[in-house]
Amino acid sequence: MLALALLLAAPALAHAAAADSATVTTPAPGTPPAPRPASGLVGADVPNDAGKAIRLDWRASPDDTAGARLVTGYHLARATSPGGPWTVVDSLAAGTVGKTDETVDRGKDYFYRVDAVGPGGLTPAGSVTGPVHAASQWFNTTRWSVFTAMALFFGFVLYYMSSARAGKKPFVRRIPGIDAIEEAIGRATEMGRSVLYVPGIQDISDIQTVAGLVILESVAKLTAKYETPITVPVTYPIPFTIAEEMVKAGHLHAGRPESYDPNSVRFVSPGQFAYVATVTGIMLRDRPAAHIFMGSFFAESLLLAETGFATGAIQVAGTANVHQLPFFVVACDYTLIGEELYAASAYLSGEPRLVGGLKGADLMKLIIITAVIVGCVLETLHLHGLTLWMTTQ
């Protein structure tokens, strides 16, 4: 009797033991068999990061085939010791053979296993992988190319800045768009109307906004010199405070600090179309004779420039946002394209060190053009070394 009882109880005991360690589900009669386990799980620290991820790759269950339908997915489970307790990190679809676990703590040892799941139940992996831990690195080795290019570029710029400082001022070609700024301000002065300066719609984190604000200082200096009012509507608070400083500085450098109007710089709204409503309102009500758009623009570029065109004002624009350039080219009298926006402050100030920086950028452009040509030739010859070196993560 005892033997018979043990015999009858054996499957249940075995099932309980398995469930305790790996929560194996036994299929009900008539259901498909449980899938065979995934295998070959390999875990490794993700390189070139701050120790925030572990990469896991495995071989799919032999039953994970299109027609078999024995595997519906995989459970990636993690534990801090080989015996568990196990936590499911992610449920993945059938056919998946890799996953990056980005929920790890740096330096902590982890053990992983992959359970195959199907209509017939869950089959744990035959073995556990680990310990694996995420570690941080001191240099992102995929960015050597960027580092080299940056070091070269900074070297050129510094060299030409120092040589310009020593008296060798480099030649800078005429940029009609920048020359037109003075013409526009002169026209506004003659007509007794104001100048509208729009420094883009982005926050200070966008370097185009910085460039736009730096140009504003030169524009404010000219308007102060000619005693022409200037209006500067700004979208974000930090550029607003800087714009106030720039306009004040312009008036100070023109020798007319008393002519600075505190209402000339206006905080409007970071809302794109709320800003458009305000600026077009200023264009239509105050009728400035010159509109200067310098900075980062998006969909509002044409709304502003076309309204400005309708008022008959002379318009000068500059942006590095390629998709907005056609709109400015069509609707404005002069447009600074891409890098001209960044060159404008050096061009306007004429400061030798700033102008020297332009020469350094030109030399870097020559190197990039050479690299593009060499890269095309190498790729045509199926030599991928340069391309791979330049690929970053």
Next chain:
Amino acid sequence: MKREVPLFLTAVIGVFMILSFFVPHQWVSVPADFLQASAVILVAFGYVLGGANALRVNFDAIYKRSPGWPYKIVLVVSLITTVVVGAIEGRTFLNEHMRSKWIYDWIYSPMSSTMFSLLAFFIASAAFRAFRIRTVEAGLLAVAALIVMLGRVPLGDLLSDWLFQAKWLPGAPHTLHLSSLQEWIMDVPQNTAKRAILIGAALGVMATGLRVILGIERAYLSGED
């Protein structure tokens, strides 16, 4: 000191942020993330200054009865109402059935959409001017634009089929179809020019950044030398 300290801080933080691009280690990445997050706090203080400026400028205009001053009253009332309602509702202001959310969904959003919709008309008027053929370049632009516009709509396919499959140009290669031509214009000449501009602009960004870090471009600090 008024200028040296900000210049020194700009240089140190600038170099540190450049370093954080190359060094993923937590000793660099964690402070770099913190610095970026700190900017949000600065911006919050900036909004107080911005709000004060908006009120001052508009009160001034109302007081002086400047052109369009009644609109300024609407602006000031709207500004104060939105701020007060948001302050009363606190952190839940964007939850469903909150008044702030209602203001955003039923007043601000429709008005923004109205402004945005004007773009369609402005594009038409700008395109009309852009395609006036006065020079060779303008002619090239107009032809390219016509091909791209037609190649992206079903009418272009119909036209190509009619031209190439009927008696006009039977057996012409598919590369001459308007859809293929527009694809080539967008992928090759357009992309080439765009990338050239982007490379130039990227170098401009680096040069400007370097000038700011080195303190050569310092006009943004204040009006005093």
